[in-house]
Amino acid sequence: MPAARKNGQQTVWFENPPVIVSTATIVGSKEGQGPLGHTFDKVIEDAYYGEKTWERGERRMLQEAMQTAVQRANLQPQNIDFLLAGDLLNQIISANFTARDLGIPFIGLYGACSTMYESMALGAMLIDGGFAENVLIGVSSHNATAERQYRYPTEQGVQRPMYAQWTVTGAAAAVLSRQGTGPVITHATIGKVVDLGQGDPLDMGAAMAPAAADTMARHLSDTGRRPDYYDLFVTGDLGLYGRELALKLMQHRGYDIANRFNDCGVMIYSPDQDVHAGGSGCACSGVVTCGYLIQEIKAGRLKRIFGVGTGALLSPISAQQGETVPGIAHGVVIEGR
Amino acid sequence: MSPAHKQSPAGKTYDAGENMSAVKDDQPLETQKKQYKQMVDEVKPKPRVWRNVFWAFVVGGLIALLGQFLVVFYQSRGLPLSEAGAATSATLVFLAALLTGLGIYDEIARFAGAGSIVPITGFANSMVSPALEYRGEGLVLGVGARLFTVAGPVLVFGIVTAWAVALLYYFFR
Numbered sequence: 001m002p003a004a005r006k007n008g009q010q011t012v013w014f015e016n017p018p019v020i021v022s023t024a025t026i027v028g029s030k031e032g033q034g035p036l037g038h039t040f041d042k043v044i045e046d047a048y049y050g051e052k053t054w055e056r057g058e059r060r061m062l063q064e065a066m067q068t069a070v071q072r073a074n075l076q077p078q079n080i081d082f083l084l085a086g087d088l089l090n091q092i093i094s095a096n097f098t099a100r101d102l103g104i105p106f107i108g109l110y111g112a113c114s115t116m117y118e119s120m121a122l123g124a125m126l127i128d129g130g131f132a133e134n135v136l137i138g139v140s141s142h143n144a145t146a147e148r149q150y151r152y153p154t155e156q157g158v159q160r161p162m163y164a165q166w167t168v169t170g171a172a173a174a175v176l177s178r179q180g181t182g183p184v185i186t187h188a189t190i191g192k193v194v195d196l197g198q199g200d201p202l203d204m205g206a207a208m209a210p211a212a213a214d215t216m217a218r219h220l221s222d223t224g225r226r227p228d229y230y231d232l233f234v235t236g237d238l239g240l241y242g243r244e245l246a247l248k249l250m251q252h253r254g255y256d257i258a259n260r261f262n263d264c265g266v267m268i269y270s271p272d273q274d275v276h277a278g279g280s281g282c283a284c285s286g287v288v289t290c291g292y293l294i295q296e297i298k299a300g301r302l303k304r305i306f307g308v309g310t311g312a313l314l315s316p317i318s319a320q321q322g323e324t325v326p327g328i329a330h331g332v333v334i335e336g337r
Numbered sequence: 338m339s340p341a342h343k344q345s346p347a348g349k350t351y352d353a354g355e356n357m358s359a360v361k362d363d364q365p366l367e368t369q370k371k372q373y374k375q376m377v378d379e380v381k382p383k384p385r386v387w388r389n390v391f392w393a394f395v396v397g398g399l400i401a402l403l404g405q406f407l408v409v410f411y412q413s414r415g416l417p418l419s420e421a422g423a424a425t426s427a428t429l430v431f432l433a434a435l436l437t438g439l440g441i442y443d444e445i446a447r448f449a450g451a452g453s454i455v456p457i458t459g460f461a462n463s464m465v466s467p468a469l470e471y472r473g474e475g476l477v478l479g480v481g482a483r484l485f486t487v488a489g490p491v492l493v494f495g496i497v498t499a500w501a502v503a504l505l506y507y508f509f510r
Contacts, residue, residue, distance in 0.1 A: 053473040153470035155437050156487060157446025157453050157462045159389070162382040196360070197370035198377065206377045210360075244380050252359045274447075 005128070008222025010189050010215070012121075014128040017184035018135075020334070021177045023290035024068035026061045028143065028169030031279075031287065034269045039291040040170075041068065047144055047169065055089065058142035061171035062087070063098045066138045069173040073134070073180070080104045080175070081132035084123050086115035087140045087282055088167075089149060094140050104136060113237050114191070115139045116172060116286040117309025117330040121188035123176045124332070138173035141281030150201070150316055164202045165239045165265060166275035172286030174294075183297045187333040189219040193313060195326040201319040204312040204327075205242020205265075205277055211327035212238060212310050213249035219306060219331050220255060227257045231302045234293065235329070236285030236310040237265035239277035264288035285309045289334075297336040304335045389450050396445065397452030404429060404456075426457055433458035437465040463487040 006012050025040045032043030042064075049057035062085070070077060083102060085095035086109035099106035111118035116139045123135035144154050146167040152158055176185070194211040212235045220227065227233070238246055243263040250257055264285045265278035289307055296302040308331040319325070360372045404425050411421035436442040442462045446453045453459055467486045471479035485492065 055473075148470050152487070153466035155440060155443050155462070155466035155469055157437075157443045157449075157459060157466075159447055159450035161384060196373040198373075203377075203381070206381065210373065214362075241380050241382065245376065248376060248380075249360055252361065 007187070008218070010192070010218050011187055011222035012125065012190075013187045013223075014124055014185060016128055016178065017186045017335070018124040018127040018176045018178060019180045019184050019337070020182045020294060021175050021180040022069050022072035022182070023172070023174040023294050024065045024072065025172050025287040025291040026065050026170055027283070027287055030143075030166075030273065030275075031168055031170055031268060034273060036268055036288060036292045039295055040287060041065075041291070047142075054142055054144040054148075055093065058087070058089075058140050058145055058169075058171070059094050059097050061142075061169075062094050062138055062140035062173070063101060065140075065171040065173040066098065066102060066136060069138070069175050070136060073175040073177065075134060075175065077102055077104050080134050080136045082107060082123070082126055083136045083138075084109055084119040085136075085138040086110050086119065088112065088146050095138070098138070102136075111309065111328060111330065112311030112313055113141070113280055113282050113284060114309035114311030114328055114330050115282045116289060117236065117307060117332050118311075120174070120176070120185060120307075120309075120332045121190060121330050124185040124188055127176055127178050133178050135176045136173065137176065138171065139282035139286040140171035141167055141169070141283040141286075143167045143169045143281075146281060160276060161202055163205065163239070163241050163277050165204060165237065165277045165280035166269065167281040168237075168265075168268060168279045168284040168287065170281075170283035170287045172283060172290040174290050182337070183294060183334050184337050185332055186335050187219070187223065189215055189222065189331040191215040191218075191329040191331070193326045193328050195324055197324050199322070199324045201312075201314055201316075201325060203241075204237070204280060204314075204325065205239035206245055207312050207314075207325035208310040208327035208329065209238055209242045209245035210249060211329040212242075212246045212308050213253070215308055215329040215331045216246075216250060216257070216306065217253045217255060219333075227255050227260065230260060230304050230306045230333075232293075232305040233257050233261045233308070234288075234305060235261075235263045235265075235308045237278070237280040238263045238310055239265045239280065241277055242310075267292070293334070297334060300336060302336070304333065307332050307334060392448045393450045393452035395452065396449035397456060400429070400453070400456045400458055429456070429458050430461040433461035434465045437462045438469065442466075460488060460491065463491070 026042045027040045029045045049060050051057045083104040083106045086092050087094035119137035123137050126132040194214050196210045198207040268279040269275045308329050310329045314325045407425040408421045411424045467483045468480050471483040
């Protein structure tokens with residue numbers, strides 16, 4: 001027997017759609033200079049954020065974003081039932097160490113850059129399942145900490161290919177509640193790991209596009225909805241070329257979303273910022289969703305969106321050992337209320 | 338300001354032409370992978386070879402010119418040629434290390450590519466950048482252990498090649 005609140009193969013729906021009651025975003029200076037700069041709560045100019053190491057700076061951003069989100073929801077940390085968070089660093093230290101300081105029951109998540117949407121989906125399930133009243137979710141990434149872990153030392157002089165992306169420095173947090181006012185989460189589509197054999201660890205857009213298209217197409221077939229049901233399909237960090245690939249893959253499956261499809265990685269920087277294919281990282285979909293997109297939904301300019309967090313599930317070791325780059329994509333329907 | 342989500346993809350209009358390769362999800366996975374690879378190759382931007390070659394030539398040439406200038410300068414101050422060469426190398430390494438520390442060298446390298454990687458300044462950059470990067474993990478296990486993360490392979494294969502060539506020279510001269 002299929003589960004009571006499951007639609008089709010991969011989609012769940014919520015009986016009482018959980019509410020996104022508050023959000024908070026912090027970004028670095030490059031993101032602050034981008035076209036969405038005015039939509040973020042705080043722009044920090046110092047990549048260390050006054051700390052001794054970049055890792056500590058990233059942690060401080062995450063902690064501050066989370067505390068702001070909790071305050072804005074008029075809650076205390078002890079009112080939060082679960083904290084769901086993740087980041088890109090080994091053993092998700094940014095999330096773990098932040099959770100240490102917050103003292104909220106914590107479930108650490110790793111979905112690479114899809115973690116924001118993974119935590120939104122799981123948080124909504126916890127609430128609608130009756131296991132939680134309030135859930136705090138959050139993600140962070142930092143250009144310098146990610147570069148050193150996945151690629152080169154930051155001051156190393158290298159020429160990046162045009163399809164490479166730029167890890168977003170920032171942190172995003174949101175409080176999901178059973179009741180309250182704000183946009184609601186009505187459905188979540190949990191993605192499968194998809195690998196079409198892309199092996200270039202610098203070309204993550206091409207690695208993740210099949211997963212993104214798979215989740216979007218699966219969502220539409222699970223719910224029986226047509227693409228024009230949504231104002232916007234928005235992926236996390238496919239970048240310019242990954243977005244083009246995902247569009248084509250959708251077209252091959254018979255879905256035309258070209259006039260209602262964008263990517264947070266493309267939106268967050270302008271072409272003259274010389275970031276090549278666009279932004280990436282947990283914070284990329286995190287800050288664009290918790291900033292710009294939620295604001296547009298609240299203002300009524302977007303009514304219903306299908307957001308898809310995209311993650312490249314590689315590690316530096318898997319890449320060096322010649323493995324291909326598997327991708328994953330989790331989708332969440334956010335509606336204005 | 339137009340809403341950011343309505344931006345067109347980098348001025349390109351999306352066109353699903355008839356001849357585009359298609360990935361059919363009812364095909365076996367290996368076939369899909371082949372089809373997808375073809376599609377990625379169509380979409381992926383080609384490296385701008387001529388532009389990159391031009392800047393590599395200009396910047397690499399300028400570094401070499403600076404080196405030659407230094408050699409002549411040190412010779413004019415009374416150093417014999419071999420020692421003027423050593424002093425030149427030391428000066429270039431110092432300059433590259435300084436520029437790395439100031440966060441300028443990687444900005445140059447983004448345009449110059451091989452032009453700033455191949456000369457001795459690139460070697461200096463590849464040692465100073467991990468030293469800066471891993472300082473947070475301490476002097477011994479951070480800087481000490483990671484100093485050669487990028488330069489290490491250059492040294493290993495450089496020394497092995499030198500050794501092999503010397504061996505050949507010894508037997509066949």
